[in-house]
Amino acid sequence: MNYTLNQLQIFLKIAKTQSVTKAAEELHLTQPAVSIQLRNFQSQFSIPLTEVVGRKIYITDFGKEIAIAAEKILEEVANINHKTLSYRGEMSGRLKISVVSTGKYIMPYFISGFIKNNPGVELYIDVTNKTSVLASLENNEVDFSLVSIVPNNLNIEKLDLLQNRLYLVGNTEEKFNEGAHSIDIFSNLPLIFRETGSGTRQAMNKFIEANNIKVLKKMELTSNEALKQAILAGMGYSIMPLIGLKSELIDHQLQIIPVKGLPIKSMWSLIWLKGKKHSPLAEKYLEYLKKEKEALVQKHFEWYELY
Known part of the structure; x- marks a missing residue:
């Protein structure tokens, strides 16, 4: 066996999306590049990982087992990278934020400076509708959510942004x-x-x-x-x-x-579950926002006050 971490990542994405096209889009790769890596990865196993019926790709039972193993391997690799950065005194880890669809116009401006100052941070942003955003928050799948209407059925804390x-x-x-x-x-x-x-x-x-x-x-x-x-x-x-x-x-x-x-x-607010025990990374990001948000609003949203 001589598969690469890149091949593991590509196969895992295919397994999760059930689509070579969607996997390519999410990984910012071309579809032919993903197909080639899938073929090279498959060639190292004597048992099929996928099967194609019509135009749809299906993951075999064996492929599902490999996907589970691939996810564990990639998580351990990420942990190694984060620990290396921590020993060097650099902020590291994964920051996960769910954002309502129109929030995509403001969230990048409230996080880009933090990411630039902390290159060891891995950022995951899920842009979707309000229902899905609140579900991810309630299920404790994210650190924060950005909403324009604060939910009244969840016990949350918030930081108003704009x-x-x-x-x-x-x-x-x-x-x-x-x-x-x-x-x-x-x-x-x-x-x-x-x-x-x-x-x-x-x-x-x-x-x-x-x-x-x-x-x-x-x-x-x-x-x-x-x-x-x-x-x-x-x-x-x-x-x-x-x-x-x-x-x-x-x-x-x-x-x-x-x-x-x-x-x-209404108000664009970053919200999180009340009583949530934040990671050191999430705490650091909150500190950054509280300190910088007024300057960020003035810098990036001055045009907003013209209307």
Whole structure:
């Protein structure tokens, strides 16, 4: 046997994603490169690790056993690397954060400086919808979660980072009168919604219900980027977080339509389970945020105050 750590990592990713294509995407490799490494890895075993039925790849029972062993080996290698760095006095370990989908526009700015100052840190960020983010937090699968609506059914602690503001947004094909419009404007606008479970959808629904607004529902999309592209294409309007619209507003591709009662305001907060025993790495990151967050907001989000 002469397999490499790289081959173990690739096979483990294939086993977890059940797809060569998805494994390649998550590992930032080309699909042919992943296929070649899988073939080279398989050649060292006399028993098949995978089988292909139609266009779908399946992991054999033997392959599942190898995947379990590969995960243990890779964990031990990571531990060796972390211990080496610790003996050199450098911060090391894995920091795991789950982030609601629109939080991807702010989380990098609140962590990039910490990662640059601590090159031994391995960062894992899972960007998904609110429901999945809270599930990962409740199951203690992550150190922290970034949300725009703090859950009231979990016992958590939090650190507020940045105000979140949601506006009515459309493309620039239609001109609207200046000044704040009444909520009657919604009766003539086809609205595009985020999926159920999204924090943006929750905030939008709450606003609509509180104001007894009768809406013309156009469609439902499962990501902020897809929603934005639909609006740009003239397919409808939506209530969206300002944080993801910087480029399109500056380039005059999108416009904010003033409406009485908007924006909806909440707070981007980093949350964690109350009483959670943080690792030294997670504690260090919290210290970094508490010390640097005001400077980071001023440096990276000055444009935010223009709207």
